[in-house]
Amino acid sequence: MIGVCRLFAAISPTTAVPSIPSRPAKPYSFHSFTGIKLSKGGPCHLAMPWRAGTLKEAIEVEIETDNVADKAEVNGLPDLDRKLEGKEEEEIMEGLHSHGEFFGRKKRKAVDLDVNNYDRFKMNNGREVFEEKAYLVGVESKDTEADNFGIEESLKELAQLADTAGLLVVGMTHQKLAAPNPKTYIGSGKVAEIKSAVHALDVETVIFDDELSAGQLRNLEKAFGGDIRVCDRTSLILDIFNQRAATHEAALQVSLAQMEYQLPRLTKMWTHLERQAGGKVKGMGEKQIEVDKRILRTQIGILKKELESVRKHRKLYRNRRLSVPIPVVSLVGYTNAGKSTLLNHLTGADVLAEDRLFATLDPTTRKVQMSNGRQFLLTDTVGFIQKLPTMLVAAFRATLEEISESSLIVHVVDISHPLAQQQTDAVDKILQELDVGSIPKLVVWNKVDKTDDPYKVKREAEKKGILCISAIIGDGLEEFCDAVQAKLRESMVLVEAFLPYGKSDLLNTIHHVGIVEKTEYMENGTRVRAYVPLPLARSLTPMRQQVASAL
Ligand SMILES: Nc1nc2c(ncn2[C@@H]2O[C@H](COP(=O)(O)OP(=O)(O)OP(=O)(O)O)[C@@H](O)[C@H]2O)c(=O)[nH]1
Numbered sequence: 436m437i438g439v440c441r442l443f444a445a446i447s448p449t450t451a452v453p454s455i456p457s458r459p460a461k462p463y464s465f466h467s468f469t470g471i472k473l474s475k476g477g478p479c480h481l482a483m484p485w486r487a488g489t490l491k492e493a494i495e496v497e498i499e500t501d502n503v504a505d506k507a508e509v510n511g512l513p514d515l516d517r518k519l520e521g522k523e524e525e526e527i528m529e530g531l532h533s534h535g536e537f538f539g540r541k542k543r544k545a546v547d548l549d550v551n552n553y554d555r556f557k558m559n560n561g562r563e564v565f566e567e568k569a570y571l572v573g574v575e576s577k578d579t580e581a582d583n584f585g586i587e588e589s590l591k592e593l594a595q596l597a598d599t600a601g602l603l604v605v606g607m608t609h610q611k612l613a614a615p616n617p618k619t620y621i622g623s624g625k626v627a628e629i630k631s632a633v634h635a636l637d638v639e640t641v642i643f644d645d646e647l648s649a650g651q652l653r654n655l656e657k658a659f660g661g662d663i664r665v666c667d668r669t670s671l672i673l674d675i676f677n678q679r680a681a682t683h684e685a686a687l688q689v690s691l692a693q694m695e696y697q698l699p700r701l702t703k704m705w706t707h708l709e710r711q712a713g714g715k716v717k718g719m720g721e722k723q724i725e726v727d728k729r730i731l732r733t734q735i736g737i738l739k740k741e742l743e744s745v746r747k748h749r750k751l752y753r754n755r756r757l758s759v760p761i762p763v764v765s766l767v768g769y770t771n772a773g774k775s776t777l778l779n780h781l782t783g784a785d786v787l788a789e790d791r792l793f794a795t796l797d798p799t800t801r802k803v804q805m806s807n808g809r810q811f812l813l814t815d816t817v818g819f820i821q822k823l824p825t826m827l828v829a830a831f832r833a834t835l836e837e838i839s840e841s842s843l844i845v846h847v848v849d850i851s852h853p854l855a856q857q858q859t860d861a862v863d864k865i866l867q868e869l870d871v872g873s874i875p876k877l878v879v880w881n882k883v884d885k886t887d888d889p890y891k892v893k894r895e896a897e898k899k900g901i902l903c904i905s906a907i908i909g910d911g912l913e914e915f916c917d918a919v920q921a922k923l924r925e926s927m928v929l930v931e932a933f934l935p936y937g938k939s940d941l942l943n944t945i946h947h948v949g950i951v952e953k954t955e956y957m958e959n960g961t962r963v964r965a966y967v968p969l970p971l972a973r974s975l976t977p978m979r980q981q982v983a984s985a986l
């Protein structure tokens with residue numbers, strides 16, 4: 436342990452490097468990536484195993500491997516530090532790849548060099564990645580109703596997720612099954628076929644398109660053999676969320692979801708110890724599982740408490756915002772539909788918008804100032820995806836509360852996507868789960884510029900009463916704001932109030948956020964008849980009573 440601590444002191448935790456050059460030989464198999472300190476290892480990390488996002492994480496992984504596998508090596512770490520003194524950089528780098536032996540004070544420089552030069556190549560989309568090969572596996576359900584995405588499309592999306600996580604997809608396969616195999620999810624023939632493919636292609640990670648049970652994960656890893664790691668869509672999404680969580684709240688939410696995902700899957704972490712010891716320590720694994728489960732549960736409890744306090748804070752902030760009677764409009768939609776691009780274009784915000792899945796995790800709210808003087812608040816939210824892990828929906832509850840408390844939901848659809856309809860259905864399904872049916876909704880088709888025949892798309896949209904926009908170019912945005920106003924009016928209430936001249940600020944607000952039908956300037960103030968959002972109607976109540984008593 437001493438060695439580990441010394442190492443971290445020597446290496447800045449903020450040193451961000453894109454990835455580790457090559458994945459150490461299966462150092463993770465007995466190790467959770469839940470971000471907690473388990474009973475045996477040193478500090479854990481939140482990143483998915485193959486994707487250590489920082490140098491610090493990469494080193495933690497190696498060191499911990501040695502820690503757990505062989506305590507003598509851990510105790511010997513200070514010596515290793517000494518051994519490192521005076522070594523040439525090349526030597527250190529060589530050591531880095533062969534064994535953890537050369538980890539120590541001088542490593543940082545060596546690894547930085549290494550990261551810049553080692554094993555890099557460019558992908559088709561121009562991004563540079565390290566060679567971490569992944570192979571995708573899907574199961575096509577015979578129940579086509581449940582499979583409206585189609586297996587090929589679902590796997591394509593999984594490939595996009597893998598790419599977002601920084602993996603290189605080198606192959607994929609699928610199988611049609613009446614029901615998944617409870618032991619290995621796929622049939623034994625398919626297991627054998629994948630095994631030879633992944634060994635031939637030198638694959639490190641096999642990703643399944645559906646959530647796997649602990650037993651299935653274990654059996655598949657055993658069946659593929661070697662250092663091949665098996666994971667599923669859920670853990671891939673969790674990893675992406677983990678990489679992208681920018682705020683404290685998002686990080687807490689993702690950690691919680693990761694731990695909840697990990698809890699029932701802890702079993703496999705310790706079985707290797709029994710294997711390594713030739714079965715001599717039988718039973719030890721089970722003990723460890725119990726200890727780790729307890730630690731994990733305690734951590735989950737702590738995280739939940741912390742999240743609750745963060746949420747309280749957010750609620751206070753939201754209540755303050757709601758007390759300003761400007762209607763809130765939420766942008767929702769499938770991931771990559773263009774929500775952030777739309778927010779940026781309308782408000783001049785600087786939210787990250789890029790051609791990758793789950794660019795946004797945290798909601799951002801900005802004011803939209805229309806040319807006619809009207810205003811509304813626009814909130815960008817986390818994107819949805821088919822097969823969204825339920826624990827993530829639950830984890831992002833606070834974020835999604837933003838949606839449920841808005842006056843209008845704008846569903847942004849990427850109409851240039853071949854599966855636009857399926858994506859729309861997936862979003863509608865999640866909105867149903869969120870129970871926001873009572874909030875008015877406006878559907879917009881975005882990325883019309885990217886479609887083969889924009890005119891045809893626009894004609895089709897017109898027939899359906901849907902608005903077409905191009906958020907990136909700014910096409911149709913004025914019509915969009917008008918449509919938002921018109922929709923907002925539907926949820927406004929008609930009020931008649933008498934505002935003394937000292938309340939001119941309220942009169943301004945009515946003009947900004949409401950639709951004024953009539954104003955009458957009188958001796959002591961203004962009498963106004965207008966459609967206003969409900970919160971504003973509430974704050975006008977005393978003045979409305981004045982009108983009533985004057986009648
Ligand atoms: N051609 C075209 N591309 C667009 C348009 N709107 C957005 N994009 C691109 O689509 C990609 C995704 O845009 P984002 O705004 O990040 O999408 P998002 O809905 O916020 O995605 P998540 O945050 O992942 O949910 C980016 O590369 C944008 O430049 C559009 O109208 N036309």
Ligand SMILES: [Mg+2]
Nearest residue numbers: 774775794795
């Ligand atoms: Mg976004």
